[in-house]
Amino acid sequence: MHSDLNLLKTWGWNHHHTSPPIAAYVHIPFCRHRCGYCNFSLLANRDDLFERFLNGLATELSELQEPRPVQTLFLGGGTPSILPPPLMQQLLALLRHWLPLSKGGEWSIEANPLDIRADSLHLWKDLGINRISIGGQSFDPAKLKRLERDHSPDELDRAIEAARSVMDSVSLDLIFAAPDETPEIWHNDLVHAIHSGLNHLSTYGLTYEKGARFWGERARQIIKPVDEDTELEMYLDAIDTLSSHGFEHYEISNFAKPDQACRHNQAYWRGDSWWAFGPSAARYVGGVRSVNHRGTLEYLRRLETGCSPVIEREELTLDQQWRERFVFGMRQLRGVPWQSWQSHVPANVRESINQKIAEHIEHGWMHEIEDHVRLTRKGLVVSDSLWSEYLD
Ligand code: SF4
Known part of the structure; x- marks a missing residue:
């Protein structure tokens, strides 16, 4: 154990603090390719690093010093579902040890439709995952292509169906205001999602982030963004259409069937503290916000040499x-x-x-x-x- 890292203290943990975090986020920084709009911390097509990453993550988690029970655990990325079964087993065993889920807790995984199969779903469920968040983004073939997604509408339909038959709770991410998208295309996505039997939906307007390829393409006018009024019309359509079909609009971008709100995200919105692990992960513990290095290789290098992966730390005043x-x-x-x-x-x-x-x-x-x-x-x-x- 790298006790010289002393991450617990850096994170803001002190033993006299009465309310330990009961939520944890773990960032898995791998995808098959990088979508043009994405600037998240991840490496594309680097399966060779999976094992090294799990070792680095194990070192970071061991800084917890003892198992810290949580009520919600969120495995995000990146694409956590990309890990092959033996490595997924290793990752989930590691998390079950350091961050055991309390009875009745919520454990979510973000998954690519291509990874959602009966065998993987059963493995995840057997190891404790009970909520799946599918990175689908659209059911429209041209829009999926424009967003550079690697799955077809049929593959998304099949993934939702398979996930519903195994998991307690299934959520879908949908993007609106993709280049060339019309309000009709968006409305069809909403209607399709409603009829897919999901119990949670997250909808985000496409943003052009610095560092993402779409940012430069917009600047060079290769991409023409949807105008603001149309984007607004799409957002309001999501609120009206989903609300009139049994979804409660409970957060700016989130909609849920009764009692299906994402409990993990609610911890952030309530201002609770939470643990976070992995490259770029940001945590809030004991009134201190701290953020890990966003480069996966640098994150690993630091942990492998006994250095802290934390690059920013701020103690918030009352x-x-x-x-x-x-x-x-x-x-x-x-x-x-x-x-x-x-x-x-x-x-x-x-x-x-x-x-x-x-x-x-x-x-x-x-x-x-x-x-x-x-x-x-x-x-x-x-x-x-x-x-x-x-x-x-
Ligand atoms: S949008 Fe999702 S699937 Fe695409 S590169 Fe980013 S994290 Fe990976």
């Missing part, structure tokens, strides 16, 4: 903690219980947040219902531009 808790909480459609929080919030933060809330209610972007402050439909649409005002 003021910052409350501001962030407000902003994350407001992403949920039910809003935050601001009236009950007020007596705990330092006076200066309380006053500045109250002033902003009043302004945003005036604009029709927020409203107060009993003791909660919430976004309105008008506010949902502009929400991204509001948060920085609360964090200052």
Whole structure:
């Protein structure tokens, strides 16, 4: 064990802290290829590194010093499902040791439709995974091609069907506002998803991220993004169509059938603390936010030489903690219980947040219902531009 790394302390853990994290995120940084819109921390087509990565991850996890039970565990990436069965078994055994799931806990895996087969699903389920999040993005062949996805609509249909027959909970990611996409194409995706028997959907407007190939192609006008009004129309269509078919819109980008909200993500939005492991992983423990190096090779090199993979560490002041808790909480459609929080919030933060809330209610972007402050439909649409005002 690399006790000289002393990661527990770096992460913000101290033994007197009364509420240990009960959520954990693990980043698996591998994909078969890199989609043009993606700037996540990952290596494409580097199966040769799988074993070395699991060894590095084992070192990082061993810094927990003892098993730390969690209520939710999220295996994201990248494409965690890419690992072949023996390595998947090794990974899940490692996680079951260091981050044992409490009874009734939620353990999610992000999976590519091509990896979702009866044998892999049974393996994942037997080892404790009970929720699958499918990176499908669309059922339209041309849109899938435009997004450079490596599966067909039929393969996605088959994957959903297989996942539903084995897992308790099946979620699908859908992207809207892909280049050349029309509102009709998006509406068809929504209708298809509704009829697929899913119990959770995450919908994201395509973003052009620095570092992703689409970013440069947009700058050189090879890609023409969908205009803002059309993108807005698509977002509102998702809210209306999914809400009228039994999905609760519970977070800006997330929709769930009753009792099927993603509990792991809710921990972030509640402002709880969480562990995180793997390249680029960001954690929040004991009021300290820290982030690992995003380069997989550098992450490994550091762990292999007894160095910390953490490259950023910030201890949040009480003021910052409350501001962030407000902003994350407001992403949920039910809003935050601001009236009950007020007596705990330092006076200066309380006053500045109250002033902003009043302004945003005036604009029709927020409203107060009993003791909660919430976004309105008008506010949902502009929400991204509001948060920085609360964090200052
Ligand atoms: S979008 Fe998903 S599948 Fe594509 S490169 Fe990024 S993480 Fe991998």
